[in-house]
Amino acid sequence: MTVYGATIREVDVVVIGAGQAGLSAAYHLRRRGFAPYTGFVVLDADDAPGGAWAHRAPSLRMATVHGFHDLPDFELPAPDPAAPAREVVPGYFAAYEARHALPVERPVRVRAVRSLPDGRLRVETDRGGWTARALVNATGTWTRPFLPHYPGHFAGRQLHYAAYRGPEEFAGRRVVVVGGGASAVQVLSEVGAVAETVWVTRRPPVYRDGPFTEESGRAAVALVEERVRQGLPVRSVVSVTGLGPSVAYRRAEELGVLRRRPMFDRLTEHGVAWGGTEEPADVIVWATGFRPEVTHLAPLGLRGPGGGIRMAGTQAADDPRIHLVGYGPSASTVGANRAGRAAAAGLVRLLGDPRAAAPAAVPAQRS
Known part of the structure; x- marks a missing residue:
């Protein structure tokens, strides 16, 4: 040194x-x-x-x-x-x-x-x-992990994907996983085997059937490039490529944990809520990029x-x-x-x- x-x-x-x-x-x-x-x-x-x-x-x-x-x-x-x-x-x-x-x-x-x-x-x-x-x-x-702000107060544990270290600590808990990208799918594919999970995203996830080809890659990159040419905040390439077939995706699919729910509108002391409906949770994992x-x-x-x-x-x-x-x-x-x-x-x-x-x-x- x-x-x-x-x-x-x-x-x-x-x-x-x-x-x-x-x-x-x-x-x-x-x-x-x-x-x-x-x-x-x-x-x-x-x-x-x-x-x-x-x-x-x-x-x-x-x-x-x-x-x-x-x-x-x-x-x-x-x-x-x-x-x-x-x-x-x-x-x-x-x-x-x-x-x-x-x-x-x-x-x-x-x-x-x-x-x-x-x-x-x-x-x-x-x-x-x-x-x-x-x-x-x-x-x-x-x-620079991104944590979106939602009104309310949650008394349980919250962590960003950057601090996620594996599924063992969530065994037997009820876990809300937030995010529609590959990181969220990884967490679901692991935590879903040991805990009860709820998956929420702001938008319905986009799936693609085949592998990520050079042609589709160029198209995705072009969309992101247009934003940076205009000086707009950066979006990830994954946000426009969609979720493709992967080991983690197939595992999550087999576990039956890819049942997406829309984004909640507030946090509560013991979970998350949509209007008058509350979902109890012990942990929220923010896979939000x-x-x-x-x-x-x-x-x-x-x-x-x-x-x-x-x-x-x-x-x-x-x-x-x-x-x-x-x-x-x-x-x-x-x-x-x-x-x-x-x-x-x-x-x-x-x-x-x-x-x-x-x-x-x-x-x-x-x-």
């Missing part, structure tokens, strides 16, 4: 985050000629490799993972389907960092990114400062009136120095890979080929 002092370190590109999107961006930056530690560096807030995968529930097995795509130029060795994803994927990420000699510094928590008068960026962290000509933000969403972690970018003023960051591909439309990967349409393992490649290509166009003798200057940006 590097010991940081007061010195400000200088690089061409800072990558924030070492999950799938950050590692893909780092791989492509190195392949394009950016040198480790002088051309680029990756700052990761975690103590060890793995990104969000290291924080997933121990009960999530590789057989029940909702899709995974290999990082570029290194396949994930065929895992044991019963192996915990939180062990397999972090091990793969660690091997990937070593194989490609990626300059990952950890644990480093980025506090703020600010624009300097000379057109560079200052990246402020809990372990010192960096300056860069450009930045790739790959912080994902895991650290996540929001992008971009609070450290606030000093750059990238958020528009629509509430989101207006994007042009992976680039922030209002600041060509900033690329966001694992954001919006690239918030999936296959999307993250493509975004990492696109961001690296965009930064070569902006900064010049790092293998050339005289790279182009960075245009000054507003503070």
